[in-house]
Amino acid sequence: MQIGPYTIAPNVVLAPMAGVTDKPFRQLCKRLGAGLAASEMTISDPRFWTTRKSIHRMDHAGEPAPISVQIAGTEPAQLAEAARYNVDHGAQIIDINMGCPAKKVCNAWAGSALMRDEALVARILQAVVAAVDVPVTLKIRTGWCAQVRNAPAIARIAQDSGIKALAIHGRTRDQHYIGTAEYDTIAAIKAMLDIPVLANGDVDSPRKAEQVLKHTGADAVMVGRAAQGRPWIFREIAHYLATGQELPPPSLTEVRGILLGHLTDLHAFYGEQQGVRIARKHLAGMPGTARRTRPSARWSTPPRPPMHSCA
Numbered sequence: 001m002q003i004g005p006y007t008i009a010p011n012v013v014l015a016p017m018a019g020v021t022d023k024p025f026r027q028l029c030k031r032l033g034a035g036l037a038a039s040e041m042t043i044s045d046p047r048f049w050t051t052r053k054s055i056h057r058m059d060h061a062g063e064p065a066p067i068s069v070q071i072a073g074t075e076p077a078q079l080a081e082a083a084r085y086n087v088d089h090g091a092q093i094i095d096i097n098m099g100c101p102a103k104k105v106c107n108a109w110a111g112s113a114l115m116r117d118e119a120l121v122a123r124i125l126q127a128v129v130a131a132v133d134v135p136v137t138l139k140i141r142t143g144w145c146a147q148v149r150n151a152p153a154i155a156r157i158a159q160d161s162g163i164k165a166l167a168i169h170g171r172t173r174d175q176h177y178i179g180t181a182e183y184d185t186i187a188a189i190k191a192m193l194d195i196p197v198l199a200n201g202d203v204d205s206p207r208k209a210e211q212v213l214k215h216t217g218a219d220a221v222m223v224g225r226a227a228q229g230r231p232w233i234f235r236e237i238a239h240y241l242a243t244g245q246e247l248p249p250p251s252l253t254e255v256r257g258i259l260l261g262h263l264t265d266l267h268a269f270y271g272e273q274q275g276v277r278i279a280r281k282h283l284a285g286m287p288g289t290a291r292r293t294r295p296s297a298r299w300s301t302p303p304r305p306p307m308h309s310c311a
């Protein structure tokens, strides 16, 4: 898959997840086969750029290219400024968040709520594309609700505005994470666009990735929740797509090495105290570690709605 000057290979990418896809996790997923790993969303309001959380989210030192940074907001000029700021701080791809279902992202109707206002979507996309000379990508849901499944209209606006790739989560905004993702809308959008399309939602195994790619004709699959506690899923999917063969699961010795390496990276990135707290949510799901929830409960549907905080 090509995003501007960047060849994304393999075509299996990590979904942006606030509170999860921090730099240590992105680096881990890329080492284990993700072709691309977008950052957690960063708020477009400059008043928040100096908070500890934002400083961590905007730290891309040492990350392998291409560095994709997601921004969230509602004001075209502010998003354009945020895009410029992030490019100045290392972003090589800017991704715009219109996929987050939280009622209010950062106290504004950002994220997937923006999909209700197609004219505003056009203004935002045009402003951001004009503001930076790196590729701009967009992440959306299939629509606002079952009755307003307007992702195809947004997709057309995106392509016409110069967006270089479009990721679509196969749920509407009002579904949050309930039910199952549908892929027909993604297939319809792929059929009408020239830009690359990434299919997202409930991809949790190599076979599922293959099915979704076949059904949608998408250029890549995007994996979110299934990567948490199983970051090697990227190489498993990539291997299966390339060979039709399933890789054996990693040995406990390898899992131990991955786990300890991730722990060390988290401590180095956040410091001892915060690192321990953040490590708990990443490591609790890995094989061989104690868990509070059954593995099936943990990975099939999240135990609670995700927390989205942007500052």
Ligand SMILES: Cc1cc2nc3c(=O)[nH]c(=O)nc-3n(C[C@H](O)[C@H](O)[C@H](O)COP(=O)(O)O)c2cc1C
Pocket: 015, 016, 017, 018, 019, 020, 040, 041, 070, 097, 098, 099, 100, 139, 169, 200, 201, 202, 203, 222, 223, 224, 225, 226, 302, 306, 307, 308
């Ligand atoms: C904890 C969590 C945080 C998320 N944060 C973001 C975000 O910041 N930006 C975004 O576009 N989507 C966000 N999402 C949505 C994911 O990117 C993805 O679209 C969704 O989880 C569906 O993919 P999956 O079934 O592979 O998990 C988040 C999801 C979760 C579970």
